[in-house]
Amino acid sequence: MGCPITPHVERLVDLAIEEDLGRGDATARAEVIGPVTARADILAKEACVVCGLDLAEYVMTRVDPNIQFDALVPDGNDVQPGTRIASVTGPARGILAAERTALNFLMRLSGIATLTRRYVRLVAATDTKAKVVDTRKTTPAWRLLEKYAVAMGGGLNHRMDLASGVLIKENHIAITGSVKQAVTRARKFATHTVRIEVEVQSIEELKEAIEAGADIVLLDNMTPDQISHAVAEAAGKVIIEASGGIDTTTVAKVAIAGVDYISIGKLTHSAPSVDLSLLIEEAEIPEDMED
Amino acid sequence: MGCPITPHVERLVDLAIEEDLGRGDATARAEVIGPVTARADILAKEACVVCGLDLAEYVMTRVDPNIQFDALVPDGNDVQPGTRIASVTGPARGILAAERTALNFLMRLSGIATLTRRYVRLVAATDTKAKVVDTRKTTPAWRLLEKYAVAMGGGLNHRMDLASGVLIKENHIAITGSVKQAVTRARKFATHTVRIEVEVQSIEELKEAIEAGADIVLLDNMTPDQISHAVAEAAGKVIIEASGGIDTTTVAKVAIAGVDYISIGKLTHSAPSVDLSLLIEEAEIPEDMED
């Protein structure tokens, strides 16, 4: 319900503001003299799912509290090229100083929401129960924001961090010795508030996981055929998630194979940014602007 | 020379570590009991330009100073799928805790270096003077790192921030009234240590910029033909940079059109991550590992 702006996100925004305008704006300093007020639009230059407008407003007003930012569409909406998604009014210097940072946030989050929606639609078209979820392969320091963008695109969120779910992977199994031992140990030691998920490479490991009492099984890098086979084997006894190398050409097949969840790293680590721009529409320039 | 790890970057890493393992690691806590030591490899799962190994080492040792991280290739090297790019030894819990964050940094920076090199090679093949440069369209809070990745990929860096160069864009011209006035004002007010660059939309604006004394002209969103025309018009009187919508299918044509610099936002805002993984090769498990 609105982009999360936690203390963590505020620290990220501060880093972003510092890196771009922490030494001042050499261009605006020369070009914009005196109290010029401007009205600008943020425009979508391609079709996309908009995401991050609250954050863009936060960035703009963090740079200059006199900026008035009006979102014109809600996060999560599909827009066509040319759509005005926000209107910005205030001191021209502040708007120009904050422009790039605000757009960079918006372009990235909208890119993730847009790509997520594409996957969600491909899966929805299969009319199966499968749901698209994200992973922890997010841009470092951006996780909360990127998971929000996935949600805005219509995807679900997998665990937020290493504490909010047990997910036993290949490396853990290498240490504990077997899927069975790993799941047994998790059942014994893990906090009772989280579920136990285990990554399996084969039908044998899947059986082992079910017997040991896993709640969720992650099928790693299997083909749609292998997945179907696994789903049949599981017979509803565990939640089934598929992951690994799934893209727009295969996601529907994976859904049809019968899984509950399809987790896709690309949603967050490889979504191209959406092209947006900020255009000054009007500027009120004091007559005596010094030359 | 080596990835910059400034106080800013350290703060970014701290945000990243906090978001993933700030509440502990529910899985490792259940699975890895007692002082298990492991040796793991970081492997390239696709061909790429490696970038960010110093940073990955910093992340790993920030999580657990007892981890020993050995980079096996230098940043900027091309590697083939399957290449071991680093070896990691130390407490299994620390390695598992830091794994995802370290990989997420490496995957992103290597992705940028890899994409940059692709553009650099396309331009190099034209045997022109053109050089590939980045933009300020970087992931907020990541600029210094991403510009480093561009450099490792063989690209050059455009200005680091709003203070390290004057770049007069459409919005500034909208305020000052004309290219001429904007450049004149910059000549008068800008710090003498930076050059003055102006974005132009037409040959007329190009002429105006040259007459007004711009040092660099940025041709915005022009076709290769328009660019050739502009280069001829400029006749060496200014440095020529082209930008806007250039991709792998057009970059060589833009180079051949005779520009000095080609700036490409995609290098940083839309580079897909490179697929890397960390695999535990050996684990020394104490006999009495409690069950």
Place this chain on the structure above:
Amino acid sequence: MGCPITPHVERLVDLAIEEDLGRGDATARAEVIGPVTARADILAKEACVVCGLDLAEYVMTRVDPNIQFDALVPDGNDVQPGTRIASVTGPARGILAAERTALNFLMRLSGIATLTRRYVRLVAATDTKAKVVDTRKTTPAWRLLEKYAVAMGGGLNHRMDLASGVLIKENHIAITGSVKQAVTRARKFATHTVRIEVEVQSIEELKEAIEAGADIVLLDNMTPDQISHAVAEAAGKVIIEASGGIDTTTVAKVAIAGVDYISIGKLTHSAPSVDLSLLIEEAEIPEDMED
């Protein structure tokens, strides 16, 4: 496996160091002139469970890296009054400056571990399956540390934060309308990696929760009799947790009533500190100590 010293904990320690010695140490400045080296012991002045020695070492060496800190017992050990739990050697000024802050951390964490162990032993004596767990009623900014102390005392940890488990409480039910609707909604919208727990005030709500598919039911403020009744009603279909006003006089009865988990806020919000002191045993004073 060692006290967690994350970036968050480091920031807490920095606040603690700043508040006590950020303006310098007026006493040591007058009393300790020249390079006096000292050896000191940290002593338990009452029987307790020791907890936080790694953190105390971190505090001491953060104040002065030349301090050598040696823990003499592992965290989680029971010790008798008079036991030396750590030995500290180094510059006397650094030791005196860090003393209070390091002890304050140790005294608090040991207090929590000690109180937890008391509850754990009372429950263990019942020879039931019941386990003692903590709550989110922790000292603000100290949660990770205090949950670690609970674990060192032998307790288990409930969810770490609002993201690592769904726990539907009275206030949520007030908004959604009924236990049933609340659980149903959680089943539909919650991340699949966490379990769904619901707080109930009566047997009716318990039944409703089970029917709606809750994973865990929290019996709020019930008497041991009511709890027995609820456990019978649940008949193993859900995990049962009891909470609310349980103290050392009632905890065994609650365990015997048949619950799986007993969560106790007092473990963290009302544990008295353990009395510890640091005593300088030897000081090497340079002859020419100025007077």
Place this chain on the structure above:
Amino acid sequence: MGCPITPHVERLVDLAIEEDLGRGDATARAEVIGPVTARADILAKEACVVCGLDLAEYVMTRVDPNIQFDALVPDGNDVQPGTRIASVTGPARGILAAERTALNFLMRLSGIATLTRRYVRLVAATDTKAKVVDTRKTTPAWRLLEKYAVAMGGGLNHRMDLASGVLIKENHIAITGSVKQAVTRARKFATHTVRIEVEVQSIEELKEAIEAGADIVLLDNMTPDQISHAVAEAAGKVIIEASGGIDTTTVAKVAIAGVDYISIGKLTHSAPSVDLSLLIEEAEIPEDMED
């Protein structure tokens, strides 16, 4: 005059907010959909001295600036069980997200104020000049807040940190050689804006301290009898403070023994939290709340 909310306290609050809701609120996310507005009360569930309402307001509005927080009693007031101490109105999600953190602050500070008042009343009943003061045995990072709570409970504050007073303790004397030398040195080197206090273990040391010119003498761990003797010996030449192991059964005797100040570590390091709760009284739920 209101709870101090300095940059330090703000950083502490940020740590607290991050640790509980930095990854979002899994429960509210599922249960509270759409713009639900709620009105809630904060209630005292036991008799106590209220403390920290400004801070609770700060926490609530830091989480969501749209929350309206109204304190219904001033800090320092005694309240009976069942008293409404604050009223909170605003977005239900924000209130639920901030609830635990705000209560945890309030419960702890109110616990300290309540315990302090108990000691203050025991001393007041003796009708002596003795005053209850705190120590530096505070929760690390919480000192300013806890000392404020002591003041709200009616106690006085001892020095705030190592810089705001000279207090020569056993360890300093071990280094300087004798009480006399220690005090002499302090007289010579300490800043003239602070008083010189020295901890003594015996009447002999007391005499030595007085002769050497101490301003305040701290009687460490003495019985009421020993204290009376010491007070007689001092004969008004120094301020007398007693400390060490004083509890509710002995504090009146110590006061009657004639001291000026009684410093009590328990006020801050072992005060049990006061039981408070937040209850939603009304919620305005939009009709179309999605299911």
Place this chain on the structure above:
Amino acid sequence: MGCPITPHVERLVDLAIEEDLGRGDATARAEVIGPVTARADILAKEACVVCGLDLAEYVMTRVDPNIQFDALVPDGNDVQPGTRIASVTGPARGILAAERTALNFLMRLSGIATLTRRYVRLVAATDTKAKVVDTRKTTPAWRLLEKYAVAMGGGLNHRMDLASGVLIKENHIAITGSVKQAVTRARKFATHTVRIEVEVQSIEELKEAIEAGADIVLLDNMTPDQISHAVAEAAGKVIIEASGGIDTTTVAKVAIAGVDYISIGKLTHSAPSVDLSLLIEEAEIPEDMED
């Protein structure tokens, strides 16, 4: 256009507030009881250029948001002794707590602006093209503020940091071998958005720099005569800057010698503070102020 208050400056202000009033205000706590409201003036006690009023306002309202701060002159104005430069109204405790920190900022920045104006006027009187610029010899952590003060005094700013200009100094030449090689290398490797400046010690090095294509030459520690000679030699082919040991007795001669820029470290590293004071003019004291 107003004093820059970036995240960096905010962090500096927080350090300043913490260091002075982070443990509270022992005097105001005793003297100002109850809600006393005051009106105070900030007065110039000597002739000066005022600088930093926005920042003083920020400091005051950061300490207490109920303070109303009204600047009575704009930054950059010359004022006479006794001039009221700001009026402050609000809670007396807040004003007294913030007074010293706010004044310390104002006194320092006004000192820099005042000294800069003195140099600027000496140069202006020569009726030459020479301009006064600052250096990187600024108070650590204060650069943005001090460069703003230089601008308010009428000076220009040299590069903001190591990234916003290439300035080859003696030490770089020691490494590269010669002025020529150093400039050539800079031409080849430096970002095209910045100019290349080189420090020279002699006419020979000046020639070498010009031949190698430097944009700006910095004459280091030359006498006015040597400078005249260098200017003649340069013949307009490069921008000429003079630096090193220039003071109020020599700056006019350097200007007359024909340079473009005169850079002066003293502007920022040795400007004496301006004497300002805050005086409470009126205080509204509640009748029942407790005694």
Place this chain on the structure above:
Amino acid sequence: MGCPITPHVERLVDLAIEEDLGRGDATARAEVIGPVTARADILAKEACVVCGLDLAEYVMTRVDPNIQFDALVPDGNDVQPGTRIASVTGPARGILAAERTALNFLMRLSGIATLTRRYVRLVAATDTKAKVVDTRKTTPAWRLLEKYAVAMGGGLNHRMDLASGVLIKENHIAITGSVKQAVTRARKFATHTVRIEVEVQSIEELKEAIEAGADIVLLDNMTPDQISHAVAEAAGKVIIEASGGIDTTTVAKVAIAGVDYISIGKLTHSAPSVDLSLLIEEAEIPEDMED
């Protein structure tokens, strides 16, 4: 005993490093390619008291941990022009990057120590008991460092912050009504660990202060004659401090007038920096340094 490097100071250093080299070093990047190692000296270019070498070392190694920094004189020593005060060895890039920031710290602190010593010597020559002390008129965020520099110069430190001493000034008296009431109130409400100092404007106020029980009286802006008169009046009943407009021409007269302490704001707010430079003496350049 060494320059204090607290968490606060570390944050200040981080701000300083970020502001100068947070975007990289454009010059060194072009000039210093490959692993060049250098040895440099830090030289005093004028006679001064050296101060801040530990801090300079901290700055250098914070920028690059491979730098070896050797202080050649202890803080507080007088040195002649040309003296080598430190030797620095390590990667040339790191040394060049850290140079300016390290020198800026050293130059400022040495400037304060040097000016302080000048005052201390003028007072010492009077052979009176008077001592030179500093004030709270320090550079915001630098107080601990600047007070250390005063101490290194031979001065004493007045209170560190608003909490470590009660100092009743004109503005407090304006609120409380009279010197007498102000002191009486302080006696009643102030922490017993600090002394009570009151600023007086006249002999009448001085008498009032003494009668009311002040510990220290601050004579504000009095002439040496007035001061003598005040000292006679005080007759040893209070500590006497003089302040306000005292400079090198008057300080000896004030000392002779019989005061205990002379506090001087100029020590910290108007000390000119000392001229220091870093010179590379040797550089080991790899043969294949790329051109």
